[in-house]
Ligand SMILES: Nc1nc2c(ncn2[C@@H]2O[C@H](COP(=O)(O)OP(=O)(O)OP(=O)(O)O)[C@@H](O)[C@H]2O)c(=O)[nH]1
């Protein structure tokens with residue numbers, strides 16, 4: 001491996017010592033301070049998961065973020081005094097900081113300033129295990145770092161190996177930038193290769209017409225516990241955020257005798273960094289192609305509706321918001337009588353309450369999954385131009401053909417398709 005191809009796996013929060021962290025949230029109108037407090041509670045959990053200790057939290061109200069220092073210079077100077085008193089190593093902002101804001105803040109604060117995105121990237125970097133997961137996370141980290149290279153140049157230069165790595169007339173910053181983009185291109189090409197392999201495997205599955213069910217939801221909602229409960233497997237489960245990064249797929253036998261594939265994948269969170277969503281796009285493709293999404297909600301979490309909303313926002317970002325969804329309130333053994341849990345069930349007719357831990361409600365869940373998959377079946381009329389023999393062949397493979405007639409330059413086919421099938425052939429629906 002040349003120096004330009006070595007991995008940049010160092011993270012933004014130190015793993016050698018537990019850093020002392022100050023959290024900063026800003027309330028912008030019309031938001032309420034309570035919302036900011038709740039966001040900071042979650043940020044504290046993220047920081048703890050990343051391996052650091054929160055020593056202070058600050059909530060500030062502002063009319064609008066300051067473009068150069070986010071907080072405003074005066075407030076940033078007050079924050080510096082507070083950091084000194086608390087002997088803090090790093091300040092974590094709940095909102096995204098632009099590279100310039102970050103740089104200016106670091107200068108005023110005299111210590112590292114990072115944002116929520118960086119903390120989430122850090123956790124992912126710690127949890128990634130498979131080669132693909134690691135490549136995805138590293139790519140997301142580099143995309144985050146590239147525009148911030150000036151501020152972080154020191155860290156990268158230390159890794160660069162010094163003498164011999166710098167080309168004639170290149171500044172250290174240029175060297176860093178070149179190494180970083182070379183590495184990014186390498187990762188992108190590795191990921192494309194992995195994606196091609198997966199596509200081939202998927203084509204095999206689509207020929208067998210096995211239905212696909214995906215578990216989605218907020219991180220720590222109990223998706224992996226539910227996968228284990230439903231399929232009798234033993235994927236890792238922990239009371240930590242983002243334990244699962246690599247998707248796991250298991251066979252699942254439904255009460256009707258049908259066998260489907262059940263996939264557990266990465267959990268979502270509010271403001272999931274778009275760099276991660278991008279990098280994980282191919283992993284999350286299984287979600288986009290699912291016949292049914294089982295959306296698992298943690299009945300013990302604060303602000304259930306807010307979490308449901310955050311998950312749906314990520315689903316929309318990956319293009320899976322039109323997939324049929326079954327809402328499942330988990331952990332009812334611990335939260336069954338909770339006021340918020342009851343409100344969620346009232347607000348979403350058809351939602352089920354289960355406990356992946358005790359097995360309560362699981363039989364009903366399995367029966368409902370079967371019903372929902374079958375409910376999608378219907379006869380659809382398609383009009384396929386003669387020039388699209390490939391599409392006609394695909395329809396024959398996937399659906400039960402009811403009737404077929406030749407028309408003007410096109411074949412009209414009546415075929416039984418499920419939701420996913422109808423969606424796949426939506427461009428050929430006869431008017
Ligand atoms: N009380 C209770 N705890 C549960 C239940 N299901 C899961 N848990 C706990 O919730 C925590 C998270 O469970 P996981 O299955 O790892 O959650 P996940 O959604 O896969 O989380 P990530 O992969 O980290 O996003 C663990 O401590 C589980 O033991 C349940 O039905 N009741």
Ligand SMILES: [Mg+2]
Pocket residue numbers: 223224225236243244
């Ligand atoms: Mg999990």
